[in-house]
Amino acid sequence: MKGDVNFFLYLDDDDDDDEDNAAQRESSQIRLRGEIDVMIAGQQHRGKGTGEAAVRIILAYIQKNLSSILDEYAQGEKLDKDKIQLAGLMAKIKEDNTGSRGLFNKLGFRQEGEANYFGEVKMVMSWEEVEGVGMADGLEYREVAYVM
Template identity: 35%
Template sequence: MRINTNTCVQGDLVVLVPYRKEHVPRYHEWMQDPHLQETTASEPLTMDEEYEMQRSWAEDEDKLTFIILDRSKPDTPGTGSHGGGMAGDVNLFFTIDEEDGGREAAEIEVMIAEQASRGKGLAKEALRLLMAYASRELGVKRYIAKIHEVNGPSRRLFEGLGFTEFRRVPVFGEVHYGLSVGGEAGAQLRELQDGLTCASYDAS
């Protein structure tokens, strides 16, 4: 999405930066992992296809994507100096049915691809930062997470953020969770919006 082309969002554990071409080689390495392909329902792409995908995501007004940098790790070689090593990504999609809230609702997902960055709270902070940013900049009022019912860690992650189950889709083996920004569970998110730290991002 063009709105975050030159913006990074800073947290205590992570920095969210726009997905740029310099990130593609490491991202491509991640997505050769069969486990990540399965958990993200993704097909392996060639490097050229990965670059094309990155370009399309950057221009797609229905998708907001950030690369997650782990601030405890050194910068990933070839990606510039931005305060951390590549750890994963966090995404938001405007592909929600009217019954779920239309353009005021968005589907959200997160992936921590680097083994050394897992289990440290990065996914939770990245999700909170993305939701605060999208609510402030795009007016999103409700978030939806679609999770495989056997993915216990992911379900616990979203439940810990205040998401509640509202639908099951047996044919896909999915559990759908929702979080309304205006509700009691969204109180911390509203506070985070006010103190959100954004900065200019460049490719140096």
């Protein structure tokens, strides 16, 4: 195994929550932020494009399957699926992991704020920015159905 890639959804904790915006969001849209977590395990696999390919492919997968991803989230949280929207994406990266930070920067993510208590920086990208980039361009991949 070279590593793994995960995708998590959280309620968006945008910092611009004055009372009017918060009330408007409550009544109309539920904004989510997706977290991409990539780990390339062995040192021998790092620096060879594996991480970039993994991130680009998960982004392409999310673009292609966003509706069903949000439907599944809504069902699990017992929410109205028509009120849910993906506001953007983030990745939490150790401050000294220059390779990973460079990778996400290359793909259009930008650092938000300073390192937190755990020494992680948050790299973010709005969903509109993700939609404007052909993440899977030039990559060959296939989706394998997960059946329980």
